[in-house]
Amino acid sequence: MPANLPISDVEIGRRAYRRTQNVRSVLVSLVSTIVFAVVIWLTVVNTPGWERVQRSFFDLETALAAWPRVIAGLWVNIQVLFFAVIGVLVLSVIIATIRTLRGPIWFPLRALAAAYTDLFRGLPLIIVLFLIGFGVPGLELFPRQSAQFWGTIALILTYSAYVSEVFRAGIEAVHPSQRLAARSLGLSHGQTMRIVVLPQAVRKVTPALMNDFVAMQKDVGLISVLGVVDAVRAAQIETAANFNFTPYVLAGLLFVLLALPMIRLTDWYTARLRAREQMGSIV
Amino acid sequence: MTEPVLRMEGVRKSFGDALVLDGVDLTVAPHEVVALIGASGSGKSTLLRCINLVERIDDGRIWLGDLDISDPRIAADRVRARIGVVFQQFNLFPHLRVIDNVTLASRAVLRIPRAQAEATALALLDRVGLADRARAYPDRLSGGQQQRVAIVRAIATNPELLLLDEITSALDPELVAEVLDLVRELKGDGTTIVMATHEMAFARDVADRVVFLDGGVIVEQGPAAQVFTRPQHERTRTFLSRFLGPA
Ligand SMILES: Nc1ncnc2c1ncn2[C@@H]1O[C@H](COP(=O)(O)OP(=O)(O)OP(=O)(O)O)[C@@H](O)[C@H]1O
Numbered sequence A: 001m002p003a004n005l006p007i008s009d010v011e012i013g014r015r016a017y018r019r020t021q022n023v024r025s026v027l028v029s030l031v032s033t034i035v036f037a038v039v040i041w042l043t044v045v046n047t048p049g050w051e052r053v054q055r056s057f058f059d060l061e062t063a064l065a066a067w068p069r070v071i072a073g074l075w076v077n078i079q080v081l082f083f084a085v086i087g088v089l090v091l092s093v094i095i096a097t098i099r100t101l102r103g104p105i106w107f108p109l110r111a112l113a114a115a116y117t118d119l120f121r122g123l124p125l126i127i128v129l130f131l132i133g134f135g136v137p138g139l140e141l142f143p144r145q146s147a148q149f150w151g152t153i154a155l156i157l158t159y160s161a162y163v164s165e166v167f168r169a170g171i172e173a174v175h176p177s178q179r180l181a182a183r184s185l186g187l188s189h190g191q192t193m194r195i196v197v198l199p200q201a202v203r204k205v206t207p208a209l210m211n212d213f214v215a216m217q218k219d220v221g222l223i224s225v226l227g228v229v230d231a232v233r234a235a236q237i238e239t240a241a242n243f244n245f246t247p248y249v250l251a252g253l254l255f256v257l258l259a260l261p262m263i264r265l266t267d268w269y270t271a272r273l274r275a276r277e278q279m280g281s282i283v
Numbered sequence B: 001m002t003e004p005v006l007r008m009e010g011v012r013k014s015f016g017d018a019l020v021l022d023g024v025d026l027t028v029a030p031h032e033v034v035a036l037i038g039a040s041g042s043g044k045s046t047l048l049r050c051i052n053l054v055e056r057i058d059d060g061r062i063w064l065g066d067l068d069i070s071d072p073r074i075a076a077d078r079v080r081a082r083i084g085v086v087f088q089q090f091n092l093f094p095h096l097r098v099i100d101n102v103t104l105a106s107r108a109v110l111r112i113p114r115a116q117a118e119a120t121a122l123a124l125l126d127r128v129g130l131a132d133r134a135r136a137y138p139d140r141l142s143g144g145q146q147q148r149v150a151i152v153r154a155i156a157t158n159p160e161l162l163l164l165d166e167i168t169s170a171l172d173p174e175l176v177a178e179v180l181d182l183v184r185e186l187k188g189d190g191t192t193i194v195m196a197t198h199e200m201a202f203a204r205d206v207a208d209r210v211v212f213l214d215g216g217v218i219v220e221q222g223p224a225a226q227v228f229t230r231p232q233h234e235r236t237r238t239f240l241s242r243f244l245g246p247a
């Protein structure tokens, strides 16, 4: 509403009412949260085994001692995640585009892409990790690479199979009339895909995509099975040294902290999309 | 005699067993405005889509200028770039601003530099009273505004032929006039237009020639005044009586 328009008394009354309603609901939720937290806390602390569990899972000194190694490991996870996200985005867009190609010339490529998505959506990540991490270097076809490198490749292969399906669904959700309009302007098939279809498809599937990346974020910890000293592996080493599980809890917390921004971003973006697509903004 | 912009000879098109176009002959001269009329399902849209090469004809020939565009060896994208199309449902690109919708073909197909394409586009938008909406996204525009943008997008590349497919059917009655006024202006500019329409009053007003399509063929054609007031064929009379009321 433009500033300095006169406001009617009715509207002033309505606004005052809404303000008090807001204050009330904030207070109510605050109180109920505190009560809830206290009840849970008291229940846990009064269990018979709490002292023991506290010592072996929540020991501050062990946590502090493990901190440098675990945080160094987490840095490895972040690097792997970074390259894996880029790799997945590139590969899955390529696969999705191939799967939407029409015409007999593309049949072999299309079939290959379909077989790939079927295969890697079915294979457990941990098996892919073993096959790629130990099998491919054994071929001695490629120059020597670190376990971290092969772990990243395995993640990319597994997750691109999922994410390409998400992209494909998005591409197919763009109404055919958009393609018709683009081709009618004289745009080629490729230009239509790149300028008109893909941008709309990406917008449609971004929330689903972000969720897949949150899932990948924690699966990055699985590369430890290849011997990469990431946060999980570091925690394992520390745990074995002290017979205390606190380092695992520490690593777990760090993974959650790492995921939080992405989770929040996903929620925010989904809400924004919904707001844009909804005409009545209060329902 | 000047060369026609469009020439169709014996054009045939079927979908499965349904023969939609059964030998259509049509010639459109430069600067001519042709109105296609006919019942729903008579093949008006199909005819326009065949001209625009988004539907492959089963027989016959189509020339754009002196180029046989039914020849499979021609570059179809090039031909489509020479023909402007406006659809019933506007079909603007929702993820692109108005200005980018309008300049897309100029930039991507004709390779005109962005600055130059935008200058042309802004001048056109200004003409239709939408220059101030250039940076808006299409969903922030009214139906009539969207359709005017769609028309501007279709003519931004200076096409030799403009195809309009019932461009006012999806509009609220009070928005129809602003779109029809724009078509009238385009006619004033000398644009060659083939339009499928259910707006008989408008067809009578603006079209140089009215073409009545029925049963897959052109049953009757002629100057608007003639076809509407003295239709020669029984089928034309029956069709028109449903629209204009019995004479
Ligand atoms: N892609 C298609 N596949 C099968 N049948 C089709 C297809 N497109 C059109 N038809 C059929 O062809 C006939 C002509 O359709 P067309 O859309 O050209 O009619 P129209 O004259 O534009 O009608 P309207 O005035 O309702 O827009 C119809 O019977 C329609 O069902």
Ligand SMILES: [Mg+2]
Pocket (backbone or CB within 6 Å): B044, B045, B046, B165, B166, B196
């Ligand atoms: Mg139609």
